[in-house]
Amino acid sequence: MVNNAGVNNEKDWEKTINVNLTSVIRGTYIGLEHMSKKNGGQGGVIINISSLAGLTPAAYQPVYSASKHGVIGFTRSIAALASIGNYGVRINTVCPAFVDTPLLETIEKEENMGEFYQYKDKLKDMMKCYGVLDPSLIAKGMVSLIEDESSNGAVMKITTSRGIHFEDFGAHQTTKI
Numbered sequence: 629m630v631n632n633a634g635v636n637n638e639k640d641w642e643k644t645i646n647v648n649l650t651s652v653i654r655g656t657y658i659g660l661e662h663m664s665k666k667n668g669g670q671g672g673v674i675i676n677i678s679s680l681a682g683l684t685p686a687a688y689q690p691v692y693s694a695s696k697h698g699v700i701g702f703t704r705s706i707a708a709l710a711s712i713g714n715y716g717v718r719i720n721t722v723c724p725a726f727v728d729t730p731l732l733e734t735i736e737k738e739e740n741m742g743e744f745y746q747y748k749d750k751l752k753d754m755m756k757c758y759g760v761l762d763p764s765l766i767a768k769g770m771v772s773l774i775e776d777e778s779s780n781g782a783v784m785k786i787t788t789s790r791g792i793h794f795e796d797f798g799a800h801q802t803t804k805i
């Protein structure tokens with residue numbers, strides 16, 4: 629199961645929280661209800677789509693960034709629970725940098741950016757500087773997460789400079805009992 633739907637809307641920021649975070653939480657709980665071996669399910673993999681903006685401050689997209697930080701915190705937490713509870717379900721996060729999809733067009737719209745519309749050129753400059761990923765690389769990262777049976781609570785990052793790699797949380801990698 630992939631919880632992928634997302635919006636970039638700083639003007640209607642409550643919608644951004646609802647779609648990007650609340651729906652991911654709801655989707656994950658519904659998925660676990662059906663997939664968890666504790667409920668008679670067959671197990672499986674859930675991938676929640678965050679963003680590099682979920683790991684870094686995003687000055688011109690504060691609520692988008694907050695929603696994506698939330699996705700990472702929720703996913704890592706519920707992944708720890710799934711492991712402790714032997715659900716047989718692995719739950720991971722993918723954090724792409726800029727990807728060539730229609731979402732990027734929202735950066736140029738006042739109806740999406742609200743008061744941060746004035747900074748649209750700075751965001752466009754960042755895209756020029758960091759580059760824009762082809763969606764196929766995100767698909768490749770997701771397939772590898774599905775196939776790697778050891779991955780649970782992983783936070784995959786995908787950038788033009790480093791390709792597919794993982795965030796290392798060091799001492800905070802797992803829940804301590």
Ligand SMILES: NC(=O)C1=CN([C@@H]2O[C@H](COP(=O)(O)OP(=O)(O)OC[C@H]3O[C@@H](n4cnc5c(N)ncnc54)[C@H](O)[C@@H]3O)[C@@H](O)[C@H]2O)C=CC1
Binds near residue numbers: 723730
């Ligand atoms: N394009 C980018 O640069 C990046 C995108 N992401 C994330 O990737 C995910 C996919 O986005 P993209 O394909 O880039 O954008 P997109 O705008 O092309 O696709 C977003 C999808 O979400 C769906 N959606 C939005 N609101 C919905 C709702 N209320 N109910 C059901 N579906 C809804 C849309 O119909 C659309 O199919 C999102 O979570 C986004 O935040 C993460 C990092 C970078």
Ligand SMILES: CCCCCC(=O)/C=C/[C@H]1[C@H](O)CC(=O)[C@@H]1CCCCCCC(=O)O
Binds near residue numbers: 636687758789
């Ligand atoms: C329409 C929203 C798309 C958001 C895509 C995204 O994740 C952008 C994140 C940037 C945010 O606006 C502020 C940042 O610093 C984020 C990172 C930009 C990419 C860094 C790539 C670094 C590298 O290639 O090593």
